Amino acid sequence: MTRTAVAPAREAARAMPDPGRAGAARPRRRRWTGWAVAAVVYAVVATWSVHLKATESTEAFIDLYLDGVHLQADGAVADVQARRPATYLPGSRVLAADADDPAAQALAREQRDWLAAGTLPGAGTRYEGLVESALLDIRTLTGAAFEDERGTLRSAPGAAVAGWTDRWRYVWPRDASFVAAALARTGHPEDAVAVLGFVRDVQTDDGGFQARYLADASGVPDSRGVQLDGNGWVLWSAATVLDTIEDPVARRAALTELRPLVDRSVDHLLVLTDTAPHLPPPSSDYWEVREDDLTLGTVAPLLAGLEHAATLYDDAGEPRRAAAAAERAAQLRTAVEETFRPDGYTRYAGDAGPMTTLLGGNGRDAATAMLLPPFTTPLPGAEEAWLASVDEMARPAGGVAPGAGWKRDGISWTPETTLYALVAASSGHHELAAAWLDWVSAHRTGSGAIPEKVLANGAPAAVAPLSWSSANVVLAVAALEDAGAL
Template sequence: MTTAVLPERAAARSAGGGAPPARRRGRRVLAWSIAATLWAGAAVWSVHLKANESTEEFVALYLDGVHLQPDGTVADVPAHEPAAYLPGSRVLAEHAGDPGAEALAAGQRAWLAEGTVPGAGTRYEELVTDALLDIHTLTGATFDDGGSGIEAAPGAVVAGWSDRWRYVWPRDASFVAAALARTGHVEDAVAVLGFVAEVQSEHGGFQARYVPDGSGVPDSRGIQLDGNGWVLWSAATVLDQIEDDGERAATFARLRPLVDTTVDHLLELTAEEPHLPPASADYWEVRETDLTLGTVAPMLAGLERAAALYADQGLGARAAEVGERAALVRSAVVTAFEPGGYERYADGGPVTALLGADGRDAATAMLLPPFTTEAPPGAVEAWLLSTEEMARPAGGVAPGAGWKRDGITWTPETTLYALAAAENGHPRRATAWLDWVAEHRTASGAIPEKVLANGAPAAVAPLTWSGANVILAVAALEESGAL
């Protein structure tokens, strides 16, 4: 396995978080002192922030989608050049009649038929089908790199096809595995988690992202601790889809090394009172010096789901150990984050509030089912408030209320909110967000990472995390009878 650059608790702290309590108190004192000095200028900052809210940034659309070439390699669909595909595939219609192309298209149609398409027969059938095809195309993909074929490892699902996204994020892969299992593609889901297991460090941590051939990491971003929580949640979700007890036990045996190593790492990270992990970068992909809800919420979800998973497999002592720690982490999350309404930071203080760097973010959704077993006190209310605080002009939401005010909507967070709404009794909210996503895809049917204030799709397309969220949200709505 690839060894992490920064192992264990001490390394996680040095990677961008977890200052000793005395230092943290010192920072808070300094922050309050600065706040007092700046308070007289609050009106100036307020004007500045309001001006920023009206700023509309332009980001180009990088691709219109992806397609399979007759030789099986994946290639770009250029931006603003809509693709026509052979039915039920990501093979271009212009290759109709080519034996290789027809075989690839038939293979993708057969793959779809092996599972289910949530929302079939509803207005979401095309949206979900396209998301599944994009995920299938970008998993274990082979691509042409200047004349040489580069082949991803089995189960390596890249976040997107643009060069800076052609890597495997454990977070994104976890959601993809859950979506694949939810649609009946359990073996594919296990393969995705198998790749994640292969690149996990011997200490149990995960880097931000990995090269899809499994050879290492592309840069020095370092460890992101939310990956541990997401991997456990995903593994439990995959196993939940297997009804046969024997098959579920056999699949658990395959995943158990990943589950055990990941759980052990979380137990280590949360061993000391108040049973909260050190600070780490999370889905915002920025270095942090204070703990974020986006790091600890997935950890809580992962521990709770792992405890249930061990119990299901008759491992009572292990289930009790993990369940007790999950309860302590849950209590610590409520103590630290509930008084402030589950904002991004537990103790941001007036400086961050003044500069617009605090507030709630999409991690409020991570405190709700299907992630945690039960929403903590006040978490649903915080999530509902965040939907208004994070709203963007074209529809959908930003990563957080404190995110830069550029008018841009992000589909990973918007689709995450659709999933949370579908799972927590808000079907109208869920369908409104899903309808919005369907309307703001590229002309080739790909879900982009971003949508500009004018409604134009932008940046990476397709984005597999957003596609996985859509699949899971529609499946939840279907299961609840809301479709």
């Protein structure tokens, strides 16, 4: 075709309807319509979410369920009625009102002797009473006997229940791990091994853990299902416990007791993280809710656990196992950094931005603390993320919530607040640790128990004492003492 003939042909082509082009235009219009509808829906949802967040109660009320616990003359644990503070015999959880009972006197003497057999972090400082109270509550709630409609029942040896109210009278592998670490740090290694021994005995053959267990080791109380963070916490705890035992004979004996727990946990994690990028599957974590997406609260404890397991195996003269755990820990560390660091170590990867909290996203949470000592060497940017989370999670009474995206009910949670005190004490932020410890001490019940929650007005609430919070306090004060900061 000549050059002069090309232009008229093009003009004719432009003038003629093109079925293909017309067909393409209709889907394009439909796509634009779809995007417009999606944008409108998003705007409506966002506006409503902002409204819900803005109108949430910031001063919710939760009752105080009990003021503390006490030992009866028959050795069973009983409640102290809420807002009716107990007076105890010195160095015990035996009521002063029972002082004339020889059996009660013997129980009080046993608890005093137990305290004297170990060490008391913070002795001679303003934290002495706080730590003693926390240790006595841990002692009282571990392997305890209790009364119900079936009569007097005894927990299995080493069963460290989370609290004494019925919904907390279970053993969480996570909470038990911190209790064991606190017992070992205060000179009670046999008790610590017994606590981890309970966890060992309820562990499945493939190395997994359920969220929580009945105190008699007979099974689980409900269908909450698997919770992976327990594997990481028990490994961190086992290594921590063994590290406190100086006598080589006693250390070998403890390792023998804990070896099945450690081996099964490591093998389980190696299987779960076998495929690149070596991240575990989603699981519930310390938020105690079902998850479809992987959370930092699951993967951070697993990283800490594998790293501590590698050291444990190396110390035990197991180079093959040490190398396997160390290699997977390194792979997991890289995966955590690459997946969670870009958004500042938020609860979920990719969960960042100025609208995160307003839109009901979860931003950062207390898992940022799990990327720092005493759990692991800080990942790049982790300390900055943790410090940023302090303001994001702050609550009116002075503690913190489980996460920045937690409901705005004004309630401080002592497990997370004391966890932050422990990390601050272990990371050189000693004044910050002391401030949180002072706050916890000031917001105990009248009986001296650390409650799970503190309301916006400063009143203790929910269950008291709580074993995890008590253990964190002991470990935090010990860390300050080790650093020469008391």
